Amino acid sequence: MDHLQRPGLWPLHAESLKKYYLLMLCFFTAILHTNAQNLGNGFYDHGVTSPISNHRGTVATTGRNGEKVVLMLLMDHRGGYCLLEVNVETGKSQQFPVPFPPGDAPYASLLSSKNRFYTLFNNHFAEFDPMKDAFTFEHTALPSNTMAMTEDEQGVIWAATYPKSGLISFNPQTKEFKDYGYLYKQNWNQYPRFIARDKSGWIYYAIGNAASQIIAFDPATGKVKEMLKEAERKRGIAYLYLNLDGKVYGQALEKKDADWYEFSNGERQNIGKHHTVNAKPIITGNQGLFYNKFPDGSLLKSANLLEKTITYYDAASKTDKTVQIEYTSDGAWTMGVAATQYGKLAGGTSFPMRFFSYDPKKDTWVNLRAFGQFNALSRAGNKFYFGVYPSGELLEWDPAKPWVDTKPGEKTNPFFLAKLTPIIHRPFRLLPVLNNKTIIMSGSPEYGYTGGGLLFWDIEKKQQTVLKDSAVIPDQSTISMVTLPGNKFLGGTTTAPGTGGEKKANLAELYCMDITSKHIDWHIAPIPGVQEYSDLCKGPDNLIYGITDKQRFFVFDPAKKAVVYEFDPKGIYGNRTAGEQSPRIFVTGPGKEIYILFEKAIVKVDPVTFKLNLVANSPVIINTGGDYLDGKIYFVSGSHLCSYKL
Numbered sequence: 001m002d003h004l005q006r007p008g009l010w011p012l013h014a015e016s017l018k019k020y021y022l023l024m025l026c027f028f029t030a031i032l033h034t035n036a037q038n039l040g041n042g043f044y045d046h047g048v049t050s051p052i053s054n055h056r057g058t059v060a061t062t063g064r065n066g067e068k069v070v071l072m073l074l075m076d077h078r079g080g081y082c083l084l085e086v087n088v089e090t091g092k093s094q095q096f097p098v099p100f101p102p103g104d105a106p107y108a109s110l111l112s113s114k115n116r117f118y119t120l121f122n123n124h125f126a127e128f129d130p131m132k133d134a135f136t137f138e139h140t141a142l143p144s145n146t147m148a149m150t151e152d153e154q155g156v157i158w159a160a161t162y163p164k165s166g167l168i169s170f171n172p173q174t175k176e177f178k179d180y181g182y183l184y185k186q187n188w189n190q191y192p193r194f195i196a197r198d199k200s201g202w203i204y205y206a207i208g209n210a211a212s213q214i215i216a217f218d219p220a221t222g223k224v225k226e227m228l229k230e231a232e233r234k235r236g237i238a239y240l241y242l243n244l245d246g247k248v249y250g251q252a253l254e255k256k257d258a259d260w261y262e263f264s265n266g267e268r269q270n271i272g273k274h275h276t277v278n279a280k281p282i283i284t285g286n287q288g289l290f291y292n293k294f295p296d297g298s299l300l301k302s303a304n305l306l307e308k309t310i311t312y313y314d315a316a317s318k319t320d321k322t323v324q325i326e327y328t329s330d331g332a333w334t335m336g337v338a339a340t341q342y343g344k345l346a347g348g349t350s351f352p353m354r355f356f357s358y359d360p361k362k363d364t365w366v367n368l369r370a371f372g373q374f375n376a377l378s379r380a381g382n383k384f385y386f387g388v389y390p391s392g393e394l395l396e397w398d399p400a401k402p403w404v405d406t407k408p409g410e411k412t413n414p415f416f417l418a419k420l421t422p423i424i425h426r427p428f429r430l431l432p433v434l435n436n437k438t439i440i441m442s443g444s445p446e447y448g449y450t451g452g453g454l455l456f457w458d459i460e461k462k463q464q465t466v467l468k469d470s471a472v473i474p475d476q477s478t479i480s481m482v483t484l485p486g487n488k489f490l491g492g493t494t495t496a497p498g499t500g501g502e503k504k505a506n507l508a509e510l511y512c513m514d515i516t517s518k519h520i521d522w523h524i525a526p527i528p529g530v531q532e533y534s535d536l537c538k539g540p541d542n543l544i545y546g547i548t549d550k551q552r553f554f555v556f557d558p559a560k561k562a563v564v565y566e567f568d569p570k571g572i573y574g575n576r577t578a579g580e581q582s583p584r585i586f587v588t589g590p591g592k593e594i595y596i597l598f599e600k601a602i603v604k605v606d607p608v609t610f611k612l613n614l615v616a617n618s619p620v621i622i623n624t625g626g627d628y629l630d631g632k633i634y635f636v637s638g639s640h641l642c643s644y645k646l
Contacts, residue, residue, distance in 0.1 A: 036363060039619045039642070044632075046358060046641045048331035050367055053305050054351040056080065057109030057119060059283060059291040060300040060312070063087060063130040068294045070303060070310055071117050071130060075351060077333040077639040079103040080121050083128050083135070084327050088312055093326040099138040100124040105351075110149040110157065110284040111291060114172060120146035120159050125168060125177065139177040142166045148195040148205055149284045150242070160192035160205040167203065167217060183224050184215050188502040191447075193237050193286065199246030200265040208237030209448030209500030212252050216266045227261065227268050228252055235448045242280045249275060305329075306352065331639025336584050338377040339629040340384055340399045345641065348374025348386070355403075358641055360630065371395060371406035371414065376582040380432035380439060380459075387427025387441050387582070392420035394427075394441055394457055418464050422446030423453040425498060428582050431481040431489060433515050440489065440515075442478035445469070445498040452477030452498065456518065465518060473511055473523060475504040479583070482536040482544055484558055487515045490544055492533025508532050508548075512558065526563045527554065534577065537586035537594060540607045545594055547585050550576040553596065555610050565610040573614075574599025574621070578635060584625030587633050589646065597626045597635055602644055616644060 037045040055072040063069035063085065072084045074095075081102035085094045104122035111117050116136070117128040123144055127137035146159035146168075157170045165184035170177050184190065188210045195205040203217045204227070212234045214227035228238065232252050240250030240263070248263040249271075260275040261268050283291050292300035297315035304310070308325040332349035340346050345358040348370050355370040376387030386395040395406060395414035408416040420441070427443035441455040451469030458464070469476060473493050480492035490512055495505040508530045511523035530548045539545045543564070544556045555565035577585045578597040587595040594605040595615065599622055603612040624636035632643040 041616055041619060042645045043616070043619055044643045044645070045620070045637075046360070046363070046643065047365065048639050049334045049337075049347065049356045049358075049365075049636065049641050050332040050349040050352070050354040050639070051329055052076075052332055052349075052352055052354065053327065053329040054332070055084075055303060055305060056106040056287040056351075057285075057289045058300075058303050059109075059111045059117060059289070060294045060298075061111055061115055061117075061130055062295050064133065068296065068298060068312075069130050070300060070312075071111075071128065072303060072305075073106045073109060073119060074305075074327065074329075075105050076330045078330055080106045080119075081330075082327075083117070084325070085130060085133065086310055086323060086325055088310060088321070088323045091323050093324075094133060095327055096128070096133070096135060098122075098124070099126060099135045100140075104145050105287070107145050107147045107162065107287050108149050108159070108284065109289055110151060110282070112151050112155065112157065112172070112283075114155060116172060118149060118157050118159075118170075120149075120161065120168065125159070125170060127170070127172065137170070137172075137175060137177075139170070141168050141179055142181065146192075147286065148192050150195045150197060151282055151284075152197040153199070158195055158197060158203060160195045160207075162191055163189035165190050165192060165205075165207060165215060167205070169219070178219075180217070180219070180222075183217055184213070184226075186210070186502075188497065189500055191237060191500050194240045194250075196240055196242035196248045198242070198248045198264050202248075202263070202266045204240055204248045204250070204263055206238035206240045206250060208235075210235065210450075210497075210502040211448075212236055212238035214238050214240060214250050214252075214261075214263070216263065218266055223266070225266055227263065241277070242282070244278045244280050249277075334624060334636045334639055334641075335373060335375055336377055336580055336582055336624050337627060337634055337636055337641060338379065338384075338584070339627040339634070341379050341382055342399050343630065344399070345627070345629065345634055346384065346399075347377060347636075349639075360632070360643075368403055369405060371416070375580075376427040376430045376441065376443070377584075378430035378432055378439070380436040383459075385430050385432075385439055386414060387430050387443065389426045389443075389581070390421070392424035392427055392441075392443055392455075394418045394420070394430075394439065394455060396459075417457060417462075418455060420453070420455050420466065422449055422498075423466055423468055424455060425449075425452075426581060428452075428477065428479045428494075429481050431483065433483055433489060434487065438515070440481060442481060442491070444477040444494075444496065445501070447499045448501050450497040450501045450504050451475045454478060456515075467518060471518070472513070472520065473505075473509050476508065480533050480536040480546070482538055484512065485542060488512055488521065489515060490536060490556075490558060492536050492546065494532040496532065510556065522561065524561055526556065526561070527552075527566070534579070535583045535585040537588065539594060539605070540592075545586060545605060547577055547583075547596070550579050550583065550585070553605075553612060567610070567612060569598070569612070573601040573603060578622050578625040580624045584627065587626050587628050589628055589633075590631075595628075595633060597622050597633075599623075602633060615646075618644070 057073040109119040164182040167180040216225040239254035299313040337347040372388040397414040404412040424443040425446040431440040456465040476493040512521040620637040
């Protein structure tokens with residue numbers, strides 16, 4: 001596919017990205033045997049959950065001696081960490097570490113007319129020259145990464161940056177790097193997904209998600225102009241491109257029936273709904289960039305990091321050829337882990353999106369393609385459930401039956417139950433209630449929205465009831481839930497909006513909801529300053545244990561609607577608790593004892609005094625929770641599944 005910067009070429013929303021990664025990753029299953037490593041102090045490392053990296057910008061081009069090469073920016077759980085160059089003629093793979101600390105992730109890249117590859121992430125701009133097999137330039141930039149890049153008529157590289165509308169330029173001939181700072185202020189994180197320079201020298205870039213906008217900037221004078229009136233702004237991302245006539249054309253949202261605007265010399269002209277696109281070819285795109293045209297007419301067909309192969313059509317021989325890839329990976333980003341009904345651990349990874357299962361008794365792994373990013377995990381009865389990003393899907397898995405890749409509308413395992421976007425887009429929690437007859441799913445809303453809702457899935461009737469945030473706590477999302485007596489549950493909220501949305505609430509809350517009526521009995525903000533009730537857990541005597549902002553421990557009495565105990569560890573056990581998008585901070589032991597996973601330690605709650613007693617200091621960072629199984633507490637450190645033997 002020819003990924004140039006032009007209309008309709010690569011939809012920039014999460015649903016399309018998911019489809020892309022599913023296409024790029026073939027079905028794969030493997031039973032791998034590992035030897036658990038004893039870390040000391042009762043801790044064990046059981047191995048990497050998914051030993052695969054993800055390519056975040058791939059281009060076919062020419063290297064030394066005119067040979068065909070493929071360049072790929074690689075990411076694992078550490079973030080962007082290297083550029084992989086594969087010479088498809090010699091079969092040689094070379095891995096070049098990025099010339100700055102790994103981290104963040106590439107969200108845009110560009111192959112210039114001079115055959116140099118550019119990106120900007122983790123606050124650093126970089127140039128790679130395949131003719132020299134080296135990074136040839138690097139410069140720090142204001143945080144944090146580019147989401148749109150372009151090359152102007154003079155060969156200057158421009159990049160607009162997330163999250164505060166930053167702008168930089170780089171002249172490859174003079175090596176002059178300019179950081180123009182933040183050009184547009186909003187009270188939400190801005191996604192600049194398109195950028196272009198007109199023939200008069202003005203720069204334009206299009207942002208979203210809470211409200212679209214097109215920003216015009218004159219580098220000569222430093223003047224900044226808003227191209228869309230407030231009433232013209234839409235939820236989502238604005239669109240623009242550079243036409244061959246030297247003018248920039250755009251829309252408030254990229255839609256067939258939306259009005260088009262013509263931009264030139266910092267001015268806008270309305271041109272109606274009928275516009276013929278004639279885009280200037282520029283090899284650039286978002287993290288899904290896959291430019292497949294070699295200069296000699298050969299075509300890159302696939303780059304599979306899972307099977308470690310590249311397939312391409314060779315123009316000279318008129319045949320398809322396959323080349324083996326060699327690269328190192330520290331493993332994919334792991335979202336969490338939970339114990340299944342059958343004595344195994346299960347969870348999911350992101351970029352690539354995979355499912356993993358670990359059998360502690362046999363010390364073996366299974367790794368499979370996943371239907372998205374498995375955020376929230378819960379067992380209920382003899383079934384296991386996944387809350388999936390993107391699009392807020394709910395899946396039901398029967399661990400006793402063979403795995404069959406999920407396809408909506410078909411009898412697969414996991415089985416597709418529901419899709420909740422925009423009300424739930426990024427699931428946070430799954431709560432089985434009513435004797436495992438209903439699953440409640442919570443999460444944050446679609447990109448650009450504020451306030452996530454709730455899904456009630458009736459397992460027996462196979463019916464759903466959906467509540468918007470207006471029926472729960474307006475402008476907030478439920479991030480934690482725990483059952484209460486009398487068919488009630490306690491929910492804890494976060495004030496954080498959906499990705500790229502506008503934060504509107506100032507204080508997170510606890511609320512009690514009747515499961516049958518779906519009505520709120522009461523809601524309060526019991527602790528000043530709290531922005532997130534990260535996790536909740538049943539304690540003794542109908543008390544609820546909780547964690548706020550992934551730091552402070554508290555005990556709540558639902559009958560009195562009051563906090564009866566608080567403790568701030570103040571960094572004693574690390575800077576925070578375990579986390580991720582579906583925090584699993586509390587772990588309940590076999591005798592209903594309650595453990596808390598902090599970054600650097602596991603602690604136990606005294607059921608009488610509520611004091612936190614150190615169980616063990618961890619030799620590795622505890623990033624993600626967490627469950628109990630057969631005498632061990634399991635958690636994730638980096639990309640590794642680890643455990644502590646009680």
